Amino acid sequence: MPSEQPSPSAGRHEPVHPLSLWRWRHNPLRRRTDRIQGWTALALLLLAPVLGLAAAFSAGDAARARYRAVAEEQEQTRHLLVATLTHDSPRHPEPGSDEAKKARYPVPVRYTAPGGETRTAETDVLPGLSRGSTVDVWVDARGALTGAPMAADEIRSRAMGWAVIAFLAVAVAGAAVYGVAALSLHRHNLADWESRWARTAPRWTTSP
Missing domain, CATH: 2.40.50 (OB fold (Dihydrolipoamide Acetyltransferase, E2P))
Structure with missing residues (x-):
């Protein structure tokens, strides 16, 4: 009887949540790329809010200063x-x-x-x-x-708008970084699996 050959997709991991503890637990199926992906997700989850708030404050202060200067000019010329x-x-x-x-x-x-x-x-x-x-x-x-001329509440509203945009921009950038990293690691895993399968497949032959 011919021995059953495993499907090339049998060794591929099913998608899991990027922050799943499975990526940190010690088990024979965990790959180095799984750890990298897990730590990348955790780092971005911790850094994105901090960087987002910093960007929001910076953008808000810059916008407020700019609009105040515009309002002062308007008060002088209108x-x-x-x-x-x-x-x-x-x-x-x-x-x-x-x-x-x-x-x-x-x-x-x-x-x-x-x-x-x-x-x-x-x-x-x-x-x-x-x-x-x-x-x-x-x-x-x-x-x-x-x-x-622009009133104080209008200046405040516009500055807050730029602050929100800056925060969302950082969040989107963080998600994009994770997406690119996850895609790169996934391709690496596929290439590694194909390489391993190419070396293993010849041994899965039929009996005479």
Whole structure:
């Protein structure tokens, strides 16, 4: 009777969790690459949060300083003026509702620029305002309508956004490093197994 030949895939390990204790326990099936993969996962698990927090604080501080400088420049170059509506603003379908309080409609307004020039532009105003009503507008150094200088809460929000992005970037980078390492080790294991099988297969022959 011919002896049964083992499948080439019989010696290959089934995928396990990267932090499974199996990678550290002493057993005859554990390979050196298993230990490397386990320690790589543990190192990244411990380092990623630390590096992520460091990157978050660094990015947040840098963004906060930059936006503060931008806000200071805006405060020096922007001016708050009073503009007059040249048309009635549309009425909201549900006057007095919460939605109406938040709604804004673009309406032409007239204002006098810092240089003394009378200008007409369009800005968003509350619904239901009649022609001749006045609203506050911000203009830049050239006299064009612009937004208000960045407030402290906006600076804080933007800085926090960059901090979160930096933290997530480190986390993604850590996952990518582990993925590349795991793939490289897996390929090494396959190549090693194929090499061992090539040496072992000739001995699994049929009996005469």
